[in-house]
Amino acid sequence: MKKNLRIANTKFIDQTSRISFKFNGKTLYGFKGDSLASALLANNIHLVARSFKYHRPRGIMTCGSEEPNAIVQIGNDPSLTDPNVRATEIEIYEGLEATSQNCWPSVNFDIGGINNFISPLLPAGFYYKTFMWPASFWEKYEYFIRHSAGLGKAPKKPDPDLYDHQYAHCDVLVVGGGISGIISAKLSATKGLDTILIDDKNFLGGSTIYQENSSYKINDINSNKWLNKEIESLRDYPNLIIKNRTSLAAFHGYNYLLARENLTDHLSYNEKKDRIRQRLWKIRSKKVIIATGSIERPLIFSNNDRPGIILCSSIKKYIDYYGVKTGENISLFTNNDSAYETALSLNKSGIKINAIVDIRKYSESSIVKEVLNLGVNILWESTIVETHGYKRIKSFEVMKLSKDGNSVVGSKSKYITDCLGISGGWTPMVHLFTQSGGKLKFKNDDNIFVPDENKTPSDQTSVGSCNGDFKLNEIIGNTVENLKVFLDLNKTCYDDMKVICPDEKTKRNIWLLPSDKPLYKTKPFLDFQNDSTAKDVKLALREGFKSIEHVKRYTTTGMGTDQGKLSNMHALGIIADTTGTNMGELGTTTFRPPYTPLSFGTIVGRNVGEFFDHTRRTAIHDWHIENKAEFENVGQWKRPWYFPKNGETMHQAVQRESKAARDSAGILDASTLGKIDIQGTDASEFLNRVYTNSWSKLAIGKCRYGLMLNEDGMVYDDGVTTRVGDNHYIMTTTTGGASNVLSKLEDYLQTEWTELDVYLTTVTDQYSTISICGPNSKNIIQKLIPDLDLSDKNFPHMSFKNSKIFNVKCRIMRISFTGEHSYEINIQSNYAKDLWKKSIDIGREYNITPYGTETMHLLRAEKGFIITGQDTDGTLTPSDLQMDWIIGKKKYDFIGKRSLYRSDTIREDRKQLVGLLTDDPKEVLEEGAQLVENINNKPVEMLGHVTSSYFSPNLNKSIALAIVKSGKKMKGKKLIVPMENKNISVTITDTVFYDKENKRLNA
Template structure:
């Protein structure tokens, strides 16, 4: 069935290396150097996909990143399959498997094609208008719409490929390896600048490298031959780094750019193993040269989307670069001279060019003269009014344009062809310039937006056709002139180049070409991927959309994977014509990065799996693992959560641990608590200012609990601080708050109180903390440190002693977060695991029980101690927490003090912390559950919510903490916790449930 459309001449394809690949299951062959698109075209396959909305058959239309139609699914492995790959960009490799998208059951017979015949019912905004009501049905509609929509399929398994990130710094970055990029790179390298040149293709030289014609000469040589010599000469510049297969994705401020380098996507499966697939370059360039070239425009006429209709310049590239002819009878449709270049190339390769349809009345350039000499038929002042052929173009209907270009006149001419090239002029690729923050200006003469260099946001320049220089002589002379200024060069090796090229003299631009039928009966496609037509844009304008950003979203023009690279300009042109606006005033839609899609893999790089985030482990972590601990994440820390024994559930383990800690002894790894070493002659004054309570009178060797507020008066963090010496304290913070507390304190010290002599050092990792609590804790510590006087008189609660364990210095604090008699051993982390094991051995006879964070939370809840971040949420003052006792009323100032008597903070109906007991003592409330008084009054008034809830094994009943509106006054009041299936009766109580007299601290 397939024919070979390859011709035997060209320097870019290695016809000695045959490559086999599969398209939709069919085995085909191409050559080394082919793209998937060129290999398909060589096999006479144009039809590659179906359009998004109408499921119309679509063929390969371009040869580059602007391709709207030929987007395919690569591979079918669930971990590496890739959707929406442009067939025009992927290089052919042995074993490549590609599939058409958006069609079922096959691209040749697609059931969705019925949408094409329903298209009169599917205008712009169809989905918005139709599925609006009833609103409650949206979920049902969405299911079906989502199933019939969507292009490719995402992989379903984790990506097994390797990706990489690399930083690069350079003097000059040149984006684009076409002729203007090559000239710029040469001049930069010649000056000795550290230069990087990137190009998205595997071959430098852009379109000039295959431009071999008398009409284009540099220094009396064919332009391609001359350029080839320049490129070959690059190897003499060690300061020039060339990156091929690298596409610029984003141009950010301060000349920070992201580029994706493809490293293995062009290799067969065997050659890919253990190699990095893609590398994301993060480039900081002192200067940037944008030489991204331009993209040929299609023409907008009735049924301009059939397979076999390509951009004229793409037909030229396929024949000159890939040696592939796109048909045997080709017609060209143009409004400029470029199509004549294609005609010359085709003629040279022996491909028949039927007719050139030119909307201009005449042209006298050397290119046109050459075609006239060859004898190819040119229809001046004509337009195509329709095309015929469903899965492949068969013929075109042509008519003469009226003088004003708004209608057609005369007889309809039918011309047979199996391929049509269209050329609507050129669009400079200004995407990167605008991404970087640059503003565009409209050049009326050429109907193009070009960079406004006066509004360049950074040290950069655009050269070549992306700056609107389309003719070879202008392009070269302007590039050299501008680069000389940009790089501050006096004389260059290119100062006396002799350039000859064809000059275009006549122009005629019609954004929407007329047909012999009314617009409503035609399909002039603007956005080929999203199936939006000129009709849709006009409809949107009639319906009142004015902003181009709104028209874009309403019609989805330019919103496909190609982001409207082909026809956004036509949409703007049609809007301008219809509304009578100047295009320059209309402006463009916003170009956002990435220029071409990036893989998630390249964005993430190596930061996957265990490298996704830092994991912090305590020095005792390995012991916890060995002893079957379950862990919970607290910030980046792994904290032992509970230690299940013999298949215990979490509830059973926590009940056992909690009971053991109050009956005998419990041991907790508290090393994750933040520790800040505070020194300096003003340390006491500093603590006075940052905590709510008074610190000046704290004796050396004593500990004190402190509450830290934000300036808005809300509780921020808490912890115990110990005075180690006259000018030396150690502060503990919550685990999660450690870093923030340190930076907040640094902020105040550096900016508000620079006069204070205070130095802060974080020592969280340097010290490990082992907390032993329970009535037998004293026995255990006595066994480990026999000479330490543990009597309550000499070592009372809230005091500290320096000591030694096996000659290692340690700090022992008597502080308690459980309400039990407790000791905290702080020791250098290197020794912590040994000391922990020593404690375990010493405690064996007292049934010492390791417990985790869950038991710690339960024990402190029994005592009504808050956990900042669990019982508080940044909206509670100390008074709301019933902790008025901790506010140093005599202190003149501390952080947040003034806010404690703002009109809002003194309200009595603020949410306040209370205890809750359930009517049924076995009923444990859900944390986060709402509290209400009257369930029948609608709307039900929410009074607060449960913040902490546990079953207490020591009290043998359920306990909870909650925040409740005016809670302080509501002691004894009954409230309801409404749950999905039941209402739970609760009573507001005091926040302290266990040992209200604090007798156990000294037990």
């Protein structure tokens, strides 16, 4: 096992800086610049993972983001670990710890491997078919299925890393730093356009930059040297920004793109500390040039998934870029010329090429001849029918292909190998183009989907091999010609280029290669990550699935974390072949963002913890904290819920607060109520239209309660509005509804009632509201403002006074949400905390008791006052709430009026608000509990539910509000509240439980 497969010094790997890392607990070494995959291969480790369904041993198969097998778990702390990281993409750093996924107890010996031997029992749709019956067993099945589902392990603690978001605006965004991307960036920058070039690798130049091959020449020098000079020249442009390790995640409409920049994932633990891990770029670009290149396809034959089977182009990159050989006795299997480039690289590095199996009859191109001249054994018109070796490929069997390619002929010959390169041609990366809304067209010659230039949704273009140009001369020529039009250029520095490259003439493509065995005895894998085979796709077709989207979901082909980058084309090809359809007509499955997985941390950026949402605090908040308030979230507001004293429970605190408010005095911070300042000559008319009741005759200095409906007649909001001047009102809204009410009123003013002279301003934050209630509230206010005449005659209930407290202007409303004699003082917020403290000081002799929202709710429930949003849910009319009195019958129109006599809203058996008393006065109902009449008539009819429920200390019994079908007619009727372990008997009552005559308002 212990071999050093590092064969060469390359300029990309720094062999002077050795890096130690751990894989499955074992310490290994690599060099700076290595990917985890290249470092593992250098240590002769191919087996890195087990497959998802059959737990088959799997090895590194590619060298990029398309990797389906080599996905690993990163980090040693299970609470902070990072799952599903592609070993081909992560760069190693000192201290890196990676482990294999989806295996137990280890990747070498995995119990789940038994699934491989029973695989004939696990076809596509196995779970759907097997666990359907009996239906009642699902709960038991689910337990086991959940245990075997999922890749990797999710971290258990919050992500400790720092993420960032940044906006960028540019003229041209070039996606991809291969040869066509470099040319594009230079042309754009030369024209003086603000250009951003992004590439997901840590180097520029794509695959050309390590193409050490004299068959490829540009202007008489090797293509890699030429490109290197071009890259160097990019540094001269101040208007060009280059971002490495940045992968494009999504391409949305209007050229809005998201890109993830990796800042620290390649750094050691010490270096990454306290630094931003990833940055999400939100890019608006006037023009986009897609140069994302193409990825090599595998070939589909039996047992094509063994460790040691690697894409040809990846073998080449491991040698030429990383200086790592993937085996010592390598064979290649191909249907095109690009595998011969790999052969040349292998030969140059002194690695033995066992054989090249080519499904074509012959190839005339120069590069093939070059390989032939080396004396390599090329098996023309042949296919691999079987491979052997469990944890690493050991041998393969070859047979001749028939003329039509549908079967094999002749005898089998066996070849020993320790690494098999496969190449099934190239697939253009059209993901971004289709994400943006572009449509594809099919090129029959190359069996590829390419962007349809006539169906491009925004100002963008695709260049290079992602546009279907694979030959070097075409890539350069077509890119330049295309950009001349796209960027409106006349002459460029790339005109009259001399490009020499091999010319591929012979093509042959067979999506599913034949074998001497029947299909059901082979294992030709399509989707390596999700373990779906060509058999599964054919089974799905036999079972009647026709749409590719259905076949995809039924077989899970293309649904892994790699999103089928390798497998989708073959799945489509096999469907087309089997059904006799043209692939162009079949189309593709939908490409959805993100192109590669994004961590949640990157998506949310800084919007975590306290920055997730705004927290609104009243001006008196600090006092509440000092006085040990428990808080309740109401919208974005933090409101005091109750003020426990000496270790009181919530129930004890609320009972004490409620009693004190009615017996003497209570004080409430009501600052969160929405306040809208309404001014204008048509303010009264405006209120007439938005509230159900009439406002024309409200005198200056008076207050009125109003109910606001939606146009559908349902109660939307409520509150007291005060007329402070001829054309001036202050409206209060519910805490949660404030901003929506303002928006709604603005909408009507701007779009429907443009003739009205009305102006709305929110003053919720500018004014704080302190509510003092109870029989002694009048005494306290009098002490606060000695010269204010508080007599009922001068300052009656539902009226308002401008006044001054300690020389600060304030507005005092005598209004009540508790049923008690009560005042609300509105004061500029910066004085509110002072006023609150003074009120408490002055009120101390009256046992003034601060209370929170829970007591407020209890007190109003005793009076039967509704809370919109708690007792209402957008399905109740004023009449349902027994509030017919608030409908201005004589009013010509108001929002929602017409809906109040629709056939549905006048039904008598609608759900209506009622009061409830429990037969046992100590029994407190649960809010949300259902109400039924008879529990024996099954199915039991649900008549309604409890909306508010409390134990009233002032009445010494349990009270509740509920909505009940035909409730208005049911007063005195007994209903049942069925609970888990008992049935509670209740009686329907009036909604007002306390002080029905409203005597206490003037007490």
